[in-house]
Amino acid sequence: MIFRSSISFCQVPLLTLCLLLGSQYPTQAAAPPCLPVGLRCEYLPNPLGIDASRPRLSWYLQDTRPGARQRAYQIRVGTDSLAVGRGQGTSWQSTQTKTDQSLVTYQGKALEPFTRYFWSVTVWDKDNKPATSAVASFETGLMDAKNWQGTWISDGNDVALKPAPYFRKVFTAAKKIKSARAYVAVAGLYELYLNGQKIGNHRLDPTYTRFDRRTLYLTHDVTAQLQAGQNAIGVLLGNGWYNHQSTAVWYFDKAPWRARPTFCLDLRITYEDGSVETIGSNRSWKTALSPVIFNSIYTAEHYDARLEQPGWNTPDFDDTKWKNTTHRSAPSQQIVSQTLHPIRNVEAIPAQSVKKLNDTTYVFDLGRNIAGISQISVQGPAGTTLRLKHGERLYDNGRVDLSNIDVHYRPTDDADPFQTDIFILAGKGEERFMPRFNYKGFQYVEVTSSQPLSLTQESLKGYFMHSDVPPVGRVRSSNPTLDKIWWATNNAYLSNLFGYPTDCPQREKNGWTGDAHIAIETGLYNFDGITVYEKWMADHRDEQQPNGVLPAIIPTSGWGYHWANGPDWTSTIALIPWNIYLFYGDTQILRDNYDNIKRYVDYIHQQSPGGLTAWGLGDWVPVKSKSPVELTSSAYYFVDARILAQAAKLLDKPADHQKYTALAEQIKSAINAKYLDTSTGLYGSGLQTELSVPLHWGLVPDEHQAAVAQNLARRVAADGYHLDVGLLGTKALLNALSENGHAETAYQLAAQETFPSWGWWIVNGATTLYENWPIDAKSDISMNHIMFGEIGAWFYKALGGIKPDPEQPGFKNILLEPHFVKGLNHFEASYLSPRGEVLSAWQRTELGITYRVVVPPNATATLTLPAAEGSTMYLNEKLVKPSPTSPKNAKPVHRLTAGTYRFELPGL
Numbered sequence: 001m002i003f004r005s006s007i008s009f010c011q012v013p014l015l016t017l018c019l020l021l022g023s024q025y026p027t028q029a030a031a032p033p034c035l036p037v038g039l040r041c042e043y044l045p046n047p048l049g050i051d052a053s054r055p056r057l058s059w060y061l062q063d064t065r066p067g068a069r070q071r072a073y074q075i076r077v078g079t080d081s082l083a084v085g086r087g088q089g090t091s092w093q094s095t096q097t098k099t100d101q102s103l104v105t106y107q108g109k110a111l112e113p114f115t116r117y118f119w120s121v122t123v124w125d126k127d128n129k130p131a132t133s134a135v136a137s138f139e140t141g142l143m144d145a146k147n148w149q150g151t152w153i154s155d156g157n158d159v160a161l162k163p164a165p166y167f168r169k170v171f172t173a174a175k176k177i178k179s180a181r182a183y184v185a186v187a188g189l190y191e192l193y194l195n196g197q198k199i200g201n202h203r204l205d206p207t208y209t210r211f212d213r214r215t216l217y218l219t220h221d222v223t224a225q226l227q228a229g230q231n232a233i234g235v236l237l238g239n240g241w242y243n244h245q246s247t248a249v250w251y252f253d254k255a256p257w258r259a260r261p262t263f264c265l266d267l268r269i270t271y272e273d274g275s276v277e278t279i280g281s282n283r284s285w286k287t288a289l290s291p292v293i294f295n296s297i298y299t300a301e302h303y304d305a306r307l308e309q310p311g312w313n314t315p316d317f318d319d320t321k322w323k324n325t326t327h328r329s330a331p332s333q334q335i336v337s338q339t340l341h342p343i344r345n346v347e348a349i350p351a352q353s354v355k356k357l358n359d360t361t362y363v364f365d366l367g368r369n370i371a372g373i374s375q376i377s378v379q380g381p382a383g384t385t386l387r388l389k390h391g392e393r394l395y396d397n398g399r400v401d402l403s404n405i406d407v408h409y410r411p412t413d414d415a416d417p418f419q420t421d422i423f424i425l426a427g428k429g430e431e432r433f434m435p436r437f438n439y440k441g442f443q444y445v446e447v448t449s450s451q452p453l454s455l456t457q458e459s460l461k462g463y464f465m466h467s468d469v470p471p472v473g474r475v476r477s478s479n480p481t482l483d484k485i486w487w488a489t490n491n492a493y494l495s496n497l498f499g500y501p502t503d504c505p506q507r508e509k510n511g512w513t514g515d516a517h518i519a520i521e522t523g524l525y526n527f528d529g530i531t532v533y534e535k536w537m538a539d540h541r542d543e544q545q546p547n548g549v550l551p552a553i554i555p556t557s558g559w560g561y562h563w564a565n566g567p568d569w570t571s572t573i574a575l576i577p578w579n580i581y582l583f584y585g586d587t588q589i590l591r592d593n594y595d596n597i598k599r600y601v602d603y604i605h606q607q608s609p610g611g612l613t614a615w616g617l618g619d620w621v622p623v624k625s626k627s628p629v630e631l632t633s634s635a636y637y638f639v640d641a642r643i644l645a646q647a648a649k650l651l652d653k654p655a656d657h658q659k660y661t662a663l664a665e666q667i668k669s670a671i672n673a674k675y676l677d678t679s680t681g682l683y684g685s686g687l688q689t690e691l692s693v694p695l696h697w698g699l700v701p702d703e704h705q706a707a708v709a710q711n712l713a714r715r716v717a718a719d720g721y722h723l724d725v726g727l728l729g730t731k732a733l734l735n736a737l738s739e740n741g742h743a744e745t746a747y748q749l750a751a752q753e754t755f756p757s758w759g760w761w762i763v764n765g766a767t768t769l770y771e772n773w774p775i776d777a778k779s780d781i782s783m784n785h786i787m788f789g790e791i792g793a794w795f796y797k798a799l800g801g802i803k804p805d806p807e808q809p810g811f812k813n814i815l816l817e818p819h820f821v822k823g824l825n826h827f828e829a830s831y832l833s834p835r836g837e838v839l840s841a842w843q844r845t846e847l848g849i850t851y852r853v854v855v856p857p858n859a860t861a862t863l864t865l866p867a868a869e870g871s872t873m874y875l876n877e878k879l880v881k882p883s884p885t886s887p888k889n890a891k892p893v894h895r896l897t898a899g900t901y902r903f904e905l906p907g908l
């Protein structure tokens, strides 16, 4: 380390700081110093089927120079890619706009439906030099229901009929094809084929909505699959949540929308001569039943390969025995584009072992718990029936045990066994089966066969399925248990993301609201999830009662308006939009849901004018102690009122801002008046949840914070650094400690390996998070729940110390405050923010701590380090001293511009 100068970084203006550091980071000669990259439209790369009339465009900078930033941007949008590449936008040419914003709403000429638009952005970098992105695109969809040509059709069968229907249509393409798109709106699920080829790699499209209020359509580019002359379109429809034939406690079989699956399809062909032809679904389409003899999103799929009709989706197939289709009314008045990262078979998971129990029974083990499906390859005589039972546990005799996950299933006969696919062989050599319209939660698959079969470890593999949201975060540390908790948390999160967040992938697959708001930060630190959450908030709006009440599960058949839907669960209406705003810096989700949040808060206010409400479930599945429901529910009510007040301010509604700020204060006072003992600093009887919920959610008056936090740390120590919380407590506990001077205590809890703790699950082999603390609990024992998953966010917030700044959201300014906890030798968190990659990494050395930070271009950071006044610290090998004006013992604060920093701190 070289002593050069001593500087107070609190007082150094941003630009000076980057100039100071600049000499150590020479730019590479060849690469352009600044490039706008990551171009997205509506948060998707080059999407098709955009219905928004003013889509959002975003990018970030690739620029490693210290102090890199954007001084201005100019966007061009047009239908001619070459012209856009040359810098001309005929649809929109924005002015050179002096701002660091990199999220912009389209403001050009009205967009036309069915049109591919190209766009690029030029930015002016820190030196005012222009740099232009590559050309990206987005394509509009139908934009308006009146643009549909097709009619909704089905096979006219009854809801109770089990086999899934095929549909086909042959047509002639008379001219040379330039491009073609298939627009497919479905109530149910579908697979689309053209000339025998399956289109795309999505699974379980369209994602689940309340079908009678909003129905989704997909857009496929099918140019490559069409041919001159005769073409065949094939569609296979599944039931999904639309025609729920299985029976369980949530009454999806009685859903008001339930009907035989139906679809509307427009195949829109643009010929080389510019003419357009649309082949729409109508009664001329033919239908027949498929070999999918049963399919349930909830339980499983049954397939009889003997019923296959080879070539059913090709032009030459003889369909004279097929029936005509029938017309149907549209399932809802809102047919809108699905603009989401789709569900896919994201990861193939080979079986780790197989055990042959007898000639007809094998049990495969994937070695980890997943949501998804299995695929089997097998050879055997025609009519051989295989049953593939999927579960998370084994009985002592080695067979698959479903007793932890089939508890809410209410079968009316034995034809629909839980999580058990049935595959009947055609007897034609090697055959393969993978269900199309179902997924499960499992680690083990027990295959039983009606006659002896020879199977090997390679005969079966699993596919981890989920919404294929791009990973954006990574955590690594010197503690393997911690790293495994992070991995297991992400596995549980993804296992519960299927176009809407769920509680568990096996027993329920329900959009439980409480579980989802607990997991929102874990989700957003690790995955680019905005598209799924924006869609799910539309599901909320579809389900909200006029009086503001929301159901506990969303979407719902109607169940959940009567139980479990207090503010501790359904505050999703405020918490999800607020967190999306913090992470993405986009106000649209607040705008879209503002009235809904308001109706919700007003409802609680009407019911509980005094500010306290006991509406809710409370600290669900606690270890042992039960905290008062009124305390936790009122805390969430407070949070909602505060978010509403903040949103009102952002959206320029001063009267609302005033009103709801006052309401939040009233609720806070009511809670403190009843629960806070100001002489002891205890809430209630001083349980972990009672103390951490008020601390985490900002209810504790400033002057009592230290005492309450101290009490919490003492409580945790008295509990042997073990958890004594349920779902609401897990959200608050670690944060309440680490944000109030007790990071070491928080770490001891997080890294704990004896019962009850997250680590206890891990050392006992968990690869996902569980629903209950004891591994041998008798109830609430799904092995793939995300509701205790806040720890996945805490790693970033406390150990990495990376947080969005509510004053400058979207990581425009990053709040950095790492905690160098004693138990760890190194820790590293990286997060691809909307402005680029943030890195916070620290390592213990003989001399102290080396701390590396990367602040992405076009962002700043406020870094708070734990050094005390007077101690030496080096930044990029230069000695730095905290500000002489900083109050004694105050933590030094550094304002950083974009760049890479290396701090060396004395032993801490």
Ligand code: BGC
Residues within 6 Å of the ligand: 503, 504, 508, 512, 514, 515, 564, 617, 620, 785, 787
């Ligand atoms: C779900 C939970 C949910 C809870 C609420 C359970 O059955 O699986 O995760 O939040 O019910 O009551």
